[in-house]
Amino acid sequence: MTMKARITKRGSLAFIETEAGQKAVVPWDNICNIIRRFELIPEIVGNEKLDCVNNFNKEGEVDIDVESEGNDEEED
Numbered sequence: 001m002t003m004k005a006r007i008t009k010r011g012s013l014a015f016i017e018t019e020a021g022q023k024a025v026v027p028w029d030n031i032c033n034i035i036r037r038f039e040l041i042p043e044i045v046g047n048e049k050l051d052c053v054n055n056f057n058k059e060g061e062v063d064i065d066v067e068s069e070g071n072d073e074e075e076d
Contacts, residue, residue: 003040012027014030014034032050032052032053036052
C-alpha cells in the first residue's frame with residue numbers, strides 16, 4: 001500500500017510525516033531506502049533533490065532507481 005509522505009530536510013536529518021499522521025526522523029542518507037521500503041510517495045519540502053526519485057506523474061506514481069546489492073562480477 002502506497003502512502004503520501006511530506007519529507008523535510010533539516011541538517012543531516014529527514015523529518016517524515018505521512019498522510020495518516022505518522023511521524024519519523026531518519027538520517028537523510030537513508031531516505032531513499034525508507035521511501036522504497038515503505039512504498040512512500042514523497043513530497044519533498046524545500047529545494048532538496050533526491051537522486052532516487054526521478055519523476056512524479058499525474059497519478060502520483062514515482063519512478064525510483066534501484067541499485068542491486070549483489071556482486072557485479074561477471075561469471076565465467
